[in-house]
Amino acid sequence: MKESSVHENAKKYGMVINLDKCTGCGSCMVACMSENNIPFKADETNKLDSITWMRVYRLTNKEPFPKTEMCYLPRPCMHCGGKGDHGHSPCVSVCPATATDYDHKTGIVSQIYTRCFGCRYCMAACPYRARYFNWWDPVWPKEMESMLNPNVSPRMRGVVEKCSFCFHRYQLAMEKAYLEERRELEEHEYQTACTQACPSGAIVFGDLNNPSHKVHELKKHPNAFRLLERLQTNPKVYYISSREWVRRSGDNYLIGENKTSTK
Amino acid sequence: MTKGESASTNSSRGSGSIIFLFFIIGLIGSLVVGWIIFPMLLYSEKKQPIDYNHAIHLDAVDNGCESCHFFREDGTFSGIPKLSQCVDCHGEVQGSNPEEKRFVEEYVQKETEVPWLAYSRQPDCVFFSHVVHVKTAEMKCEVCHGPIGSSEHSKEYEQNRITGLSRAIWGPSIAGFRKNSWDSMKMDVCGQCHEKETGSKGPCFQCHK
Numbered sequence: 001m002k003e004s005s006v007h008e009n010a011k012k013y014g015m016v017i018n019l020d021k022c023t024g025c026g027s028c029m030v031a032c033m034s035e036n037n038i039p040f041k042a043d044e045t046n047k048l049d050s051i052t053w054m055r056v057y058r059l060t061n062k063e064p065f066p067k068t069e070m071c072y073l074p075r076p077c078m079h080c081g082g083k084g085d086h087g088h089s090p091c092v093s094v095c096p097a098t099a100t101d102y103d104h105k106t107g108i109v110s111q112i113y114t115r116c117f118g119c120r121y122c123m124a125a126c127p128y129r130a131r132y133f134n135w136w137d138p139v140w141p142k143e144m145e146s147m148l149n150p151n152v153s154p155r156m157r158g159v160v161e162k163c164s165f166c167f168h169r170y171q172l173a174m175e176k177a178y179l180e181e182r183r184e185l186e187e188h189e190y191q192t193a194c195t196q197a198c199p200s201g202a203i204v205f206g207d208l209n210n211p212s213h214k215v216h217e218l219k220k221h222p223n224a225f226r227l228l229e230r231l232q233t234n235p236k237v238y239y240i241s242s243r244e245w246v247r248r249s250g251d252n253y254l255i256g257e258n259k260t261s262t263k
Numbered sequence: 264m265t266k267g268e269s270a271s272t273n274s275s276r277g278s279g280s281i282i283f284l285f286f287i288i289g290l291i292g293s294l295v296v297g298w299i300i301f302p303m304l305l306y307s308e309k310k311q312p313i314d315y316n317h318a319i320h321l322d323a324v325d326n327g328c329e330s331c332h333f334f335r336e337d338g339t340f341s342g343i344p345k346l347s348q349c350v351d352c353h354g355e356v357q358g359s360n361p362e363e364k365r366f367v368e369e370y371v372q373k374e375t376e377v378p379w380l381a382y383s384r385q386p387d388c389v390f391f392s393h394v395v396h397v398k399t400a401e402m403k404c405e406v407c408h409g410p411i412g413s414s415e416h417s418k419e420y421e422q423n424r425i426t427g428l429s430r431a432i433w434g435p436s437i438a439g440f441r442k443n444s445w446d447s448m449k450m451d452v453c454g455q456c457h458e459k460e461t462g463s464k465g466p467c468f469q470c471h472k
Contacts, residue, residue: 175338
Protein backbone atom coordinates (compact mmCIF):
# COMPACT_ATOMS: atom_id res chain seq x y z
CA MET A 1 0.00 0.00 0.00
CA LYS A 2 2.86 2.32 0.84
CA GLU A 3 4.42 2.11 -2.61
CA SER A 4 1.25 2.37 -4.61
CA SER A 5 0.09 5.46 -2.73
CA VAL A 6 3.38 7.16 -3.59
CA HIS A 7 2.86 6.47 -7.28
CA GLU A 8 -0.64 7.91 -7.34
CA ASN A 9 -0.91 10.96 -9.54
CA ALA A 10 -1.71 14.12 -7.67
CA LYS A 11 -5.07 15.54 -8.69
CA LYS A 12 -5.94 19.17 -8.89
CA TYR A 13 -9.69 19.41 -8.87
CA GLY A 14 -11.08 22.65 -10.17
CA MET A 15 -13.92 24.34 -11.93
CA VAL A 16 -14.42 26.37 -15.05
CA ILE A 17 -17.56 28.50 -14.99
CA ASN A 18 -18.75 30.01 -18.24
CA LEU A 19 -20.38 33.30 -17.26
CA ASP A 20 -21.83 33.71 -20.75
CA LYS A 21 -23.96 30.64 -20.06
CA CYS A 22 -24.91 31.50 -16.46
CA THR A 23 -28.46 32.84 -16.22
CA GLY A 24 -28.32 33.53 -12.51
CA CYS A 25 -31.14 31.08 -11.80
CA GLY A 26 -29.60 29.99 -8.50
CA SER A 27 -29.98 26.24 -9.04
CA CYS A 28 -26.37 25.75 -7.98
CA MET A 29 -27.07 27.52 -4.69
CA VAL A 30 -30.13 25.40 -3.98
CA ALA A 31 -28.38 22.16 -4.92
CA CYS A 32 -25.45 23.07 -2.71
CA MET A 33 -27.66 23.94 0.25
CA SER A 34 -29.46 20.61 0.16
CA GLU A 35 -26.42 18.50 -0.69
CA ASN A 36 -24.31 19.87 2.13
CA ASN A 37 -26.91 20.21 4.91
CA ILE A 38 -26.48 23.96 5.01
CA PRO A 39 -28.69 25.46 7.70
CA PHE A 40 -31.07 28.30 6.97
CA LYS A 41 -33.19 30.61 9.06
CA ALA A 42 -36.81 31.68 8.79
CA ASP A 43 -35.58 35.14 7.86
CA GLU A 44 -32.64 35.11 5.48
CA THR A 45 -32.72 38.82 4.61
CA ASN A 46 -29.57 39.62 6.54
CA LYS A 47 -26.89 38.30 4.20
CA LEU A 48 -24.17 39.02 6.74
CA ASP A 49 -25.17 36.05 8.87
CA SER A 50 -26.66 33.70 6.32
CA ILE A 51 -24.66 30.78 4.93
CA THR A 52 -24.27 30.14 1.21
CA TRP A 53 -21.28 28.00 0.24
CA MET A 54 -22.11 28.68 -3.37
CA ARG A 55 -23.24 32.25 -3.91
CA VAL A 56 -24.35 33.89 -7.13
CA TYR A 57 -23.30 37.53 -7.33
CA ARG A 58 -24.79 40.04 -9.73
CA LEU A 59 -22.33 42.29 -11.51
CA THR A 60 -23.19 45.34 -13.58
CA ASN A 61 -21.02 47.46 -15.80
CA LYS A 62 -22.29 50.60 -14.02
CA GLU A 63 -23.26 52.25 -17.30
CA PRO A 64 -26.48 54.28 -17.66
CA PHE A 65 -29.60 52.70 -19.14
CA PRO A 66 -29.09 51.91 -22.80
CA LYS A 67 -25.65 50.51 -22.19
CA THR A 68 -26.43 48.72 -18.92
CA GLU A 69 -25.25 45.14 -18.88
CA MET A 70 -25.46 42.51 -16.21
CA CYS A 71 -23.61 39.35 -15.42
CA TYR A 72 -24.15 36.67 -12.81
CA LEU A 73 -21.13 35.17 -11.13
CA PRO A 74 -21.39 31.97 -9.07
CA ARG A 75 -18.75 31.89 -6.35
CA PRO A 76 -17.83 28.63 -4.59
CA CYS A 77 -14.67 28.26 -2.50
CA MET A 78 -11.71 28.86 -4.81
CA HIS A 79 -9.58 26.14 -3.17
CA CYS A 80 -6.51 28.35 -3.53
CA GLY A 81 -3.24 26.54 -3.97
CA GLY A 82 -1.24 29.62 -3.00
CA LYS A 83 1.85 30.84 -4.74
CA GLY A 84 3.50 27.98 -6.61
CA ASP A 85 0.66 25.67 -5.58
CA HIS A 86 2.42 24.72 -2.36
CA GLY A 87 -0.80 24.80 -0.40
CA HIS A 88 -0.23 28.15 1.29
CA SER A 89 -3.74 29.38 0.67
CA PRO A 90 -4.76 32.45 2.67
CA CYS A 91 -7.01 30.56 5.08
CA VAL A 92 -4.71 27.59 5.65
CA SER A 93 -1.81 29.91 6.48
CA VAL A 94 -3.67 31.69 9.28
CA CYS A 95 -5.62 28.88 10.93
CA PRO A 96 -4.20 28.44 14.45
CA ALA A 97 -6.01 25.12 14.97
CA THR A 98 -5.07 23.39 11.71
CA ALA A 99 -8.80 23.03 11.20
CA THR A 100 -8.36 23.81 7.56
CA ASP A 101 -5.61 22.26 5.48
CA TYR A 102 -4.55 21.69 1.92
CA ASP A 103 -4.77 18.19 0.55
CA HIS A 104 -1.96 17.74 -1.97
CA LYS A 105 -3.55 14.57 -3.36
CA THR A 106 -6.67 16.36 -4.59
CA GLY A 107 -5.85 20.03 -4.24
CA ILE A 108 -8.88 20.52 -2.05
CA VAL A 109 -8.86 22.86 0.94
CA SER A 110 -10.58 21.04 3.77
CA GLN A 111 -12.52 22.36 6.72
CA ILE A 112 -12.73 20.14 9.79
CA TYR A 113 -15.64 21.41 11.85
CA THR A 114 -14.80 19.45 14.99
CA ARG A 115 -11.35 21.01 15.04
CA CYS A 116 -12.43 24.58 14.35
CA PHE A 117 -12.91 26.78 17.40
CA GLY A 118 -14.39 29.70 15.59
CA CYS A 119 -11.69 32.40 15.76
CA ARG A 120 -12.64 33.40 12.20
CA TYR A 121 -9.10 34.37 11.14
CA CYS A 122 -9.72 32.38 7.97
CA MET A 123 -12.77 34.47 7.21
CA ALA A 124 -10.70 37.61 7.52
CA ALA A 125 -7.95 36.11 5.37
CA CYS A 126 -10.18 34.82 2.58
CA PRO A 127 -10.31 37.46 -0.16
CA TYR A 128 -13.32 35.75 -1.76
CA ARG A 129 -15.67 35.78 1.25
CA ALA A 130 -16.14 32.07 0.70
CA ARG A 131 -16.21 31.26 4.41
CA TYR A 132 -19.18 31.48 6.71
CA PHE A 133 -19.63 31.42 10.45
CA ASN A 134 -22.33 29.51 12.29
CA TRP A 135 -23.85 32.03 14.65
CA TRP A 136 -26.48 29.52 15.80
CA ASP A 137 -26.91 25.79 16.06
CA PRO A 138 -28.66 24.62 12.91
CA VAL A 139 -32.38 23.94 13.17
CA TRP A 140 -34.27 22.25 10.38
CA PRO A 141 -38.02 21.89 10.10
CA LYS A 142 -38.92 18.53 11.57
CA GLU A 143 -39.89 16.96 8.25
CA MET A 144 -36.51 17.90 6.80
CA GLU A 145 -34.44 16.14 9.45
CA SER A 146 -34.87 12.81 7.69
CA MET A 147 -33.86 14.36 4.37
CA LEU A 148 -30.43 15.47 5.53
CA ASN A 149 -27.48 14.07 3.63
CA PRO A 150 -25.90 11.37 5.82
CA ASN A 151 -22.54 11.83 4.12
CA VAL A 152 -22.09 15.40 5.31
CA SER A 153 -21.94 16.06 9.02
CA PRO A 154 -24.04 19.01 10.18
CA ARG A 155 -22.13 21.84 11.79
CA MET A 156 -22.57 23.24 15.25
CA ARG A 157 -22.69 26.79 16.54
CA GLY A 158 -19.36 28.58 16.63
CA VAL A 159 -17.53 26.99 13.71
CA VAL A 160 -16.63 28.17 10.24
CA GLU A 161 -17.74 26.30 7.15
CA LYS A 162 -17.22 26.56 3.42
CA CYS A 163 -17.53 24.75 0.11
CA SER A 164 -15.65 21.44 0.03
CA PHE A 165 -16.07 20.72 -3.70
CA CYS A 166 -18.48 18.03 -2.42
CA PHE A 167 -15.54 16.05 -1.07
CA HIS A 168 -17.87 13.36 0.28
CA ARG A 169 -18.74 12.58 -3.33
CA TYR A 170 -15.08 12.04 -4.04
CA GLN A 171 -14.88 9.65 -1.10
CA LEU A 172 -17.92 7.71 -2.25
CA ALA A 173 -16.61 7.54 -5.81
CA MET A 174 -13.29 6.26 -4.50
CA GLU A 175 -15.09 3.54 -2.52
CA LYS A 176 -16.60 2.23 -5.74
CA ALA A 177 -13.23 2.49 -7.47
CA TYR A 178 -11.51 0.53 -4.71
CA LEU A 179 -14.12 -2.21 -4.90
CA GLU A 180 -13.45 -2.48 -8.62
CA GLU A 181 -9.71 -2.45 -7.89
CA ARG A 182 -9.11 0.91 -9.50
CA ARG A 183 -7.30 3.87 -8.09
CA GLU A 184 -8.29 6.45 -10.67
CA LEU A 185 -11.69 8.03 -11.12
CA GLU A 186 -13.49 8.67 -14.36
CA GLU A 187 -14.42 12.29 -14.92
CA HIS A 188 -18.16 11.66 -14.51
CA GLU A 189 -17.75 9.68 -11.28
CA TYR A 190 -16.87 12.71 -9.20
CA GLN A 191 -18.91 15.82 -9.93
CA THR A 192 -20.06 18.47 -7.51
CA ALA A 193 -23.75 19.03 -6.79
CA CYS A 194 -23.69 22.53 -8.32
CA THR A 195 -22.15 21.24 -11.55
CA GLN A 196 -24.87 18.65 -11.95
CA ALA A 197 -27.64 21.07 -11.02
CA CYS A 198 -26.67 23.81 -13.47
CA PRO A 199 -29.37 23.72 -16.18
CA SER A 200 -27.32 25.62 -18.75
CA GLY A 201 -24.13 23.64 -18.26
CA ALA A 202 -22.18 26.73 -17.25
CA ILE A 203 -20.18 24.91 -14.56
CA VAL A 204 -17.63 22.31 -15.61
CA PHE A 205 -15.77 20.38 -12.94
CA GLY A 206 -12.82 18.05 -13.18
CA ASP A 207 -9.12 17.47 -12.66
CA LEU A 208 -7.16 20.46 -13.98
CA ASN A 209 -4.05 18.26 -14.28
CA ASN A 210 -5.72 15.58 -16.38
CA PRO A 211 -5.63 16.29 -20.15
CA SER A 212 -8.64 14.03 -20.74
CA HIS A 213 -10.85 16.16 -18.49
CA LYS A 214 -12.78 19.02 -20.07
CA VAL A 215 -11.52 21.62 -17.59
CA HIS A 216 -7.95 21.02 -18.72
CA GLU A 217 -8.63 22.66 -22.09
CA LEU A 218 -11.27 25.11 -20.90
CA LYS A 219 -8.96 26.81 -18.42
CA LYS A 220 -6.66 27.73 -21.33
CA HIS A 221 -9.49 29.55 -23.13
CA PRO A 222 -8.34 33.06 -24.17
CA ASN A 223 -11.26 34.57 -22.24
CA ALA A 224 -10.56 32.60 -19.08
CA PHE A 225 -9.70 34.50 -15.92
CA ARG A 226 -9.63 33.97 -12.20
CA LEU A 227 -10.75 36.23 -9.39
CA LEU A 228 -8.13 38.50 -7.80
CA GLU A 229 -5.43 36.70 -9.70
CA ARG A 230 -2.84 39.31 -8.82
CA LEU A 231 -2.99 38.34 -5.16
CA GLN A 232 -1.31 35.10 -6.26
CA THR A 233 -3.75 33.00 -4.31
CA ASN A 234 -3.79 30.67 -7.29
CA PRO A 235 -7.47 29.76 -7.21
CA LYS A 236 -8.77 26.59 -8.86
CA VAL A 237 -11.96 28.18 -10.10
CA TYR A 238 -11.70 29.69 -13.56
CA TYR A 239 -14.27 31.90 -15.22
CA ILE A 240 -14.89 32.47 -18.90
CA SER A 241 -16.57 35.56 -20.24
CA SER A 242 -16.59 37.02 -23.72
CA ARG A 243 -17.22 40.49 -22.26
CA GLU A 244 -14.20 42.53 -21.32
CA TRP A 245 -15.83 44.48 -18.48
CA VAL A 246 -16.68 41.20 -16.80
CA ARG A 247 -13.13 39.95 -17.09
CA ARG A 248 -11.85 43.24 -15.72
CA SER A 249 -14.20 43.10 -12.74
CA GLY A 250 -12.46 39.92 -11.66
CA ASP A 251 -9.61 41.98 -10.25
CA ASN A 252 -8.88 45.51 -9.06
CA TYR A 253 -7.30 47.90 -11.52
CA LEU A 254 -6.19 51.49 -11.25
CA ILE A 255 -8.12 54.04 -13.29
CA GLY A 256 -6.57 54.11 -16.70
CA GLU A 257 -4.45 51.04 -16.07
CA ASN A 258 -3.54 49.20 -19.23
CA LYS A 259 -6.57 47.23 -20.27
CA THR A 260 -4.54 44.57 -21.95
CA SER A 261 -3.26 43.48 -18.57
CA THR A 262 -6.37 41.34 -18.22
CA LYS A 263 -6.17 37.99 -19.90
CA MET B 264 10.54 30.46 76.96
CA THR B 265 12.43 27.43 75.69
CA LYS B 266 9.76 25.08 77.02
CA GLY B 267 6.99 27.01 75.33
CA GLU B 268 8.86 27.11 72.01
CA SER B 269 9.50 23.36 71.96
CA ALA B 270 5.84 22.69 72.82
CA SER B 271 4.64 24.83 69.96
CA THR B 272 6.98 23.13 67.43
CA ASN B 273 5.76 19.73 68.65
CA SER B 274 2.15 20.66 68.13
CA SER B 275 2.83 22.10 64.66
CA ARG B 276 4.59 18.86 63.72
CA GLY B 277 1.54 16.95 64.92
CA SER B 278 -0.89 19.08 62.90
CA GLY B 279 1.42 18.79 59.86
CA SER B 280 1.20 15.02 59.86
CA ILE B 281 -2.57 15.24 60.26
CA ILE B 282 -2.75 17.52 57.24
CA PHE B 283 -0.53 15.08 55.34
CA LEU B 284 -2.76 12.20 56.36
CA PHE B 285 -5.85 14.02 55.13
CA PHE B 286 -4.02 14.90 51.92
CA ILE B 287 -3.25 11.22 51.33
CA ILE B 288 -6.84 10.21 52.14
CA GLY B 289 -8.13 12.87 49.77
CA LEU B 290 -5.70 11.86 47.04
CA ILE B 291 -6.55 8.18 47.29
CA GLY B 292 -10.25 9.04 47.49
CA SER B 293 -10.18 11.16 44.36
CA LEU B 294 -8.14 8.53 42.51
CA VAL B 295 -10.70 5.89 43.43
CA VAL B 296 -13.53 8.17 42.33
CA GLY B 297 -11.79 9.15 39.10
CA TRP B 298 -10.49 5.78 38.02
CA ILE B 299 -13.05 3.33 39.39
CA ILE B 300 -16.36 4.93 40.39
CA PHE B 301 -16.64 7.49 37.57
CA PRO B 302 -15.96 4.96 34.78
CA MET B 303 -18.55 2.65 36.35
CA LEU B 304 -21.11 5.45 36.32
CA LEU B 305 -20.07 6.69 32.88
CA TYR B 306 -21.23 3.67 30.94
CA SER B 307 -24.75 2.35 30.85
CA GLU B 308 -25.14 -1.32 30.01
CA LYS B 309 -27.66 -2.56 27.51
CA LYS B 310 -28.43 -6.03 26.22
CA GLN B 311 -28.73 -6.77 22.52
CA PRO B 312 -32.34 -7.49 21.50
CA ILE B 313 -31.30 -11.04 20.51
CA ASP B 314 -28.36 -12.96 21.94
CA TYR B 315 -26.56 -13.62 18.67
CA ASN B 316 -24.20 -16.55 18.14
CA HIS B 317 -21.54 -15.55 15.61
CA ALA B 318 -19.62 -18.82 15.82
CA ILE B 319 -22.52 -21.02 14.72
CA HIS B 320 -23.30 -18.74 11.78
CA LEU B 321 -19.69 -18.51 10.65
CA ASP B 322 -19.61 -22.32 10.45
CA ALA B 323 -22.76 -22.40 8.34
CA VAL B 324 -21.83 -19.79 5.71
CA ASP B 325 -19.36 -20.08 2.83
CA ASN B 326 -17.90 -16.64 2.46
CA GLY B 327 -16.78 -15.76 5.98
CA CYS B 328 -17.80 -12.42 7.44
CA GLU B 329 -18.73 -11.09 4.02
CA SER B 330 -21.59 -13.59 3.70
CA CYS B 331 -23.70 -11.27 5.85
CA HIS B 332 -21.57 -8.13 6.19
CA PHE B 333 -21.11 -7.54 2.49
CA PHE B 334 -20.09 -4.71 0.21
CA ARG B 335 -22.75 -3.10 -1.93
CA GLU B 336 -22.13 -2.62 -5.63
CA ASP B 337 -21.28 1.03 -5.13
CA GLY B 338 -18.47 0.12 -2.76
CA THR B 339 -20.23 1.09 0.46
CA PHE B 340 -20.30 -1.34 3.35
CA SER B 341 -23.65 -2.81 4.40
CA GLY B 342 -22.78 -3.12 8.10
CA ILE B 343 -25.25 -4.96 10.31
CA PRO B 344 -27.56 -7.13 8.16
CA LYS B 345 -31.19 -6.22 7.68
CA LEU B 346 -34.02 -8.59 8.43
CA SER B 347 -34.47 -9.45 4.73
CA GLN B 348 -31.06 -11.16 4.76
CA CYS B 349 -31.87 -13.25 7.83
CA VAL B 350 -35.23 -14.32 6.42
CA ASP B 351 -33.49 -16.28 3.66
CA CYS B 352 -32.60 -18.95 6.24
CA HIS B 353 -34.77 -18.06 9.22
CA GLY B 354 -38.21 -17.96 7.60
CA GLU B 355 -39.09 -20.79 9.97
CA VAL B 356 -37.56 -21.82 13.26
CA GLN B 357 -34.67 -24.12 12.40
CA GLY B 358 -33.10 -25.27 15.63
CA SER B 359 -33.86 -25.66 19.28
CA ASN B 360 -32.23 -22.42 20.39
CA PRO B 361 -34.80 -20.34 22.34
CA GLU B 362 -33.17 -17.11 21.10
CA GLU B 363 -33.73 -18.15 17.49
CA LYS B 364 -37.34 -19.04 18.25
CA ARG B 365 -37.81 -15.62 19.85
CA PHE B 366 -36.16 -13.97 16.85
CA VAL B 367 -38.49 -15.68 14.39
CA GLU B 368 -41.59 -14.99 16.46
CA GLU B 369 -40.87 -11.41 17.45
CA TYR B 370 -39.16 -10.09 14.36
CA VAL B 371 -39.47 -12.35 11.30
CA GLN B 372 -43.17 -13.06 11.66
CA LYS B 373 -43.96 -9.47 12.59
CA GLU B 374 -41.65 -8.17 9.84
CA THR B 375 -39.95 -5.66 12.11
CA GLU B 376 -36.25 -4.85 11.94
CA VAL B 377 -34.15 -5.92 14.90
CA PRO B 378 -32.92 -2.83 16.74
CA TRP B 379 -29.32 -4.07 16.98
CA LEU B 380 -26.92 -1.94 18.97
CA ALA B 381 -23.81 -1.21 16.88
CA TYR B 382 -20.67 -1.63 18.95
CA SER B 383 -18.43 0.12 16.43
CA ARG B 384 -20.54 3.12 15.43
CA GLN B 385 -18.24 6.13 15.02
CA PRO B 386 -19.36 9.70 15.68
CA ASP B 387 -21.12 11.75 13.02
CA CYS B 388 -18.04 13.57 11.82
CA VAL B 389 -16.11 10.43 10.88
CA PHE B 390 -15.96 8.91 7.42
CA PHE B 391 -14.61 5.38 7.28
CA SER B 392 -14.15 3.40 4.10
CA HIS B 393 -14.31 -0.34 4.77
CA VAL B 394 -13.51 -1.25 1.19
CA VAL B 395 -10.10 0.40 1.09
CA HIS B 396 -9.06 -1.34 4.30
CA VAL B 397 -10.54 -4.78 3.60
CA LYS B 398 -10.08 -5.06 -0.17
CA THR B 399 -7.22 -2.78 -1.12
CA ALA B 400 -5.07 -3.11 1.99
CA GLU B 401 -6.30 -6.66 2.63
CA MET B 402 -6.74 -6.18 6.35
CA LYS B 403 -8.54 -8.78 8.42
CA CYS B 404 -11.77 -7.77 10.15
CA GLU B 405 -10.27 -8.86 13.49
CA VAL B 406 -7.61 -6.14 13.43
CA CYS B 407 -10.22 -3.54 14.37
CA HIS B 408 -13.23 -5.58 15.44
CA GLY B 409 -11.52 -8.37 17.38
CA PRO B 410 -12.43 -12.06 17.30
CA ILE B 411 -16.14 -11.29 17.24
CA GLY B 412 -16.66 -14.01 14.63
CA SER B 413 -15.97 -16.74 17.17
CA SER B 414 -18.17 -15.29 19.92
CA GLU B 415 -21.11 -17.45 21.02
CA HIS B 416 -23.01 -14.73 22.83
CA SER B 417 -23.50 -11.04 22.23
CA LYS B 418 -21.56 -9.10 24.79
CA GLU B 419 -23.23 -6.27 26.64
CA TYR B 420 -23.40 -2.99 24.84
CA GLU B 421 -21.91 -0.27 26.99
CA GLN B 422 -22.89 3.25 26.09
CA ASN B 423 -21.13 6.38 27.26
CA ARG B 424 -23.78 8.44 29.01
CA ILE B 425 -22.18 11.75 28.03
CA THR B 426 -21.22 11.20 24.39
CA GLY B 427 -23.70 8.45 23.54
CA LEU B 428 -20.89 6.46 21.92
CA SER B 429 -20.21 2.77 22.37
CA ARG B 430 -17.43 1.77 24.75
CA ALA B 431 -15.69 -0.02 21.89
CA ILE B 432 -14.59 3.41 20.62
CA TRP B 433 -12.66 4.34 23.75
CA GLY B 434 -11.82 0.78 24.72
CA PRO B 435 -12.07 -1.25 27.93
CA SER B 436 -9.15 0.47 29.65
CA ILE B 437 -10.15 3.87 30.96
CA ALA B 438 -6.49 4.92 30.97
CA GLY B 439 -6.31 4.20 27.25
CA PHE B 440 -3.95 1.22 27.38
CA ARG B 441 -4.36 -1.36 24.66
CA LYS B 442 -3.47 -5.02 24.81
CA ASN B 443 -4.87 -5.90 21.39
CA SER B 444 -5.19 -3.93 18.19
CA TRP B 445 -8.99 -4.03 18.51
CA ASP B 446 -9.18 -2.68 22.05
CA SER B 447 -9.85 0.87 20.92
CA MET B 448 -11.19 2.65 17.85
CA LYS B 449 -9.98 6.15 18.59
CA MET B 450 -8.38 8.49 16.08
CA ASP B 451 -4.96 7.88 17.66
CA VAL B 452 -5.25 4.20 16.82
CA CYS B 453 -6.11 4.98 13.20
CA GLY B 454 -3.26 7.49 13.06
CA GLN B 455 -0.67 5.08 14.46
CA CYS B 456 -1.48 2.42 11.90
CA HIS B 457 -1.65 4.91 9.04
CA GLU B 458 1.71 6.36 9.98
CA LYS B 459 3.22 2.89 10.01
CA GLU B 460 1.60 1.60 6.83
CA THR B 461 1.33 4.64 4.59
CA GLY B 462 4.01 6.92 5.98
CA SER B 463 1.67 9.66 7.14
CA LYS B 464 -1.50 10.13 9.10
CA GLY B 465 -3.00 11.64 5.98
CA PRO B 466 -4.95 14.85 5.59
CA CYS B 467 -7.80 15.47 8.05
CA PHE B 468 -10.33 15.27 5.23
CA GLN B 469 -9.40 11.66 4.57
CA CYS B 470 -11.53 10.53 7.50
CA HIS B 471 -13.38 13.60 8.73
CA LYS B 472 -16.44 14.99 7.10
